[in-house]
Amino acid sequence: MNMNKRVVNRRLAAVLLIFVVAVADVLLSFVSIGMGLEGGTVPDLTDGGGAENLLWARFAIAPLLAPLGAVALIWRHRFPRSVAAATSVLGALSLSGFAFIVALFLLARRRLDWWVAAVMALALAAEALLGTEAMDWQIALLGVAMLTAIAALGAYRGQRARHREAQLNALKERADQTEARHAADVEHSRLAERHRIAREMHDTLAHRMSLVAVQAAALQVDAPDEETAGSARLIRETAHAALGELRDVLGVLHQDGAASADAASAGSQWIPVANSRPGVAAAGTDGQVRAAPSGVAQIPGLLEEWRQAGVAVDYDPDPNLGENLPDAVSRAAFRVVQEGITNVARHAAGADAEVRLETHGAEHDGTGAGRKELRIVVSNGPGGTAEPAAGAGLGLVGLGERVQLLGGTLEHGPTWSGFQLEARIPFTEQPPSGTPEGTTE
Template sequence: MTTRAALLRRAERHTPLLLAGLVAAGTWASATGALGVRSPLPRLLVLAVALASGAAAVAARRWPLVVAAVVGWVVLAAWPAAVLASWRAGVGLRGRRLTGHLLGAGLVALVGVVVGVAVGGERRLTTATGANATALFAWVVVFPLLAGLWIQARRDTLAALRDRAERLEREQEARADRVRAEERARIAREMHDVVAHRVSLMVVHAGALEVTAADTATVEAAALIRSTGRAALTDLREVLGVLRQPAGGGTPLPAAGLDAVDDLVADSRAAGLRVDRRDEGTAGPVPGAVARTVHRVVQEGLTNVRKHAPDAAVTVRLRHLPDGIEVAVLNGLATRPGPALPGAGLGLVGLRERVELAGGRLSAGPTADGGYLLRALVPVEELP
């Protein structure tokens, strides 16, 4: 495909030179009798007209070619420049200008007949008799003109179809964007009306419990619930802000970096988990997408521990490798079941998709001692 495109570009660069050579060679062949009527004029004059016709064929303006066509036909009975002029008229002229071209071509044809009668001989027989003059006019003027008109009509049709297709594509994209914006707004309203309302009630009740409770442990638990609920409301507000903004034009959510893993561990410890964090290797610069993926793996792992093994010891390990980060959340055997928390069971599915989109691998499953291991390897380099 690349070779073909290169050949086409090279051919386009040499097209003017090739066209000039064809017109000049055709005019010479026509005037010397190889492709037309042999002219009795000196060969030097024939060569000059042929070269001038070739130069006029690639001129930026139209009139040099018209003059070359008139001179070539009247003086030499040479047809190449006239054929090219008629074809270009069909491609580029419309209305009165096209009518003017036809009238001018008819007048030149009449002058050619008069010259043929005056010259006599082979030229009179070939160009000045009624049948031959009519056939030559059709061959030199009418057929190239019709070919030019057909080509231009085809170009106009293709351009109109292309414009229509592009317009329909733009309209379809606009409709899709509008539907997506409406769906995002609907989701934002639902989340605000349902989730935000319930989390706000939880924060209010936790604050009331913190004020009225006499037990120190209860006060600390209520304070933790209240602060966690406020953080959840803040995160929810940011998500709703992104959803309400136009698709592709909004501000992205704040990036959760590797430092936020400490916050996850601290929150889990405050909730009663026995969490130990370990770092191995030398930490280097980490792209934002990689840091968010690592944060999400740790968050999902700790959430699953709180659900299924709240009394088990947990180890969060970040291993910095030359080409990536290995993150693992390992918990031991649980002696009592966790609280019955609602969930759709799609956390690991979505997490696996997120890790694989980042170019990494994720594994999750029970260990030999009855615990559970969630492990992901995320490349450091972001995908293009």
């Protein structure tokens, strides 16, 4: 709105300038002719013959030529040199000169160079040849002084405008640099906070979990019976798995954005272990021990651990659920089952649980990929009551955020027979990985 108003005001100012200059040149032309009649430089039509009549015609058309200089100012910005030269000649022919003064001022304002001197010389020469009076050196000197003053004023105004524009550009650049530094400071503070959180988590949790693992290992060695030894072994493996997942979380906190996370994932090569349990350590290509990835393939091992811990859970996977499930969806499904079974153990002790994984949606298209939806249901019957634990409900909040990031939904609540957790995650099937042409398995 302000921009449109500024453009309209600028056009109105240009029209007003041209109109005022045209009127002023016409009036100056009539005044010059009248003064010439009184001074004898313009012949009287009633006293002259044929030659005087022709000379009179030259002065008669002068008022008609006077507005043309103002019209030429329309192109003053596009062709400043040509307009200045044309108005200098028109000014001498029309016995006026306001349009030339404006054109010379604007030309000097743009740039003070030899073109300004050339236009001034052209104007003086045209006045000497076409003017009503002979030009002596005094009049020429006065004309040079007047035109020089106009050019100097235009150059001064142009220099001030360029200086002001340079200052504005410098202020804008400084503001951009300040904004960039502020954004960098904010990013640095954010990364520092993430690193602080990572250090706090490591200091508070890693020591505790390591202590649990050591005590469980000692209990396994000194166990009085096989059942106690199995429970101690399960505690030790669970503690090791928790440490591996904690290191994964700390690695994510140390990453700066998705690109760094992808680079870290590419640098950490996982080697699947047959019948590996979720989070159990596996050796990489560099010989270091890392936690195995958590996905749909690790759900049976997770549920087996809970069965050994005393939770009765049935698992009913979809037989059509193959390797074409995206990694992010597979991990989310694992987390849904993990959170659901954990809640069963914490809040419904002794209840029977059931885990179902189902896929729904369109069949494969011509490219080998189809749009489907993965449905994960964790339900349980009635069980014993437990005291509320600190932070209860936060796991479901974080799980809901994870599912929503994948475009899915998470619902949970009591049913007529117990409690149910249900997640629906849409996904596009990945084409099955086949053997490249020209290779043998």
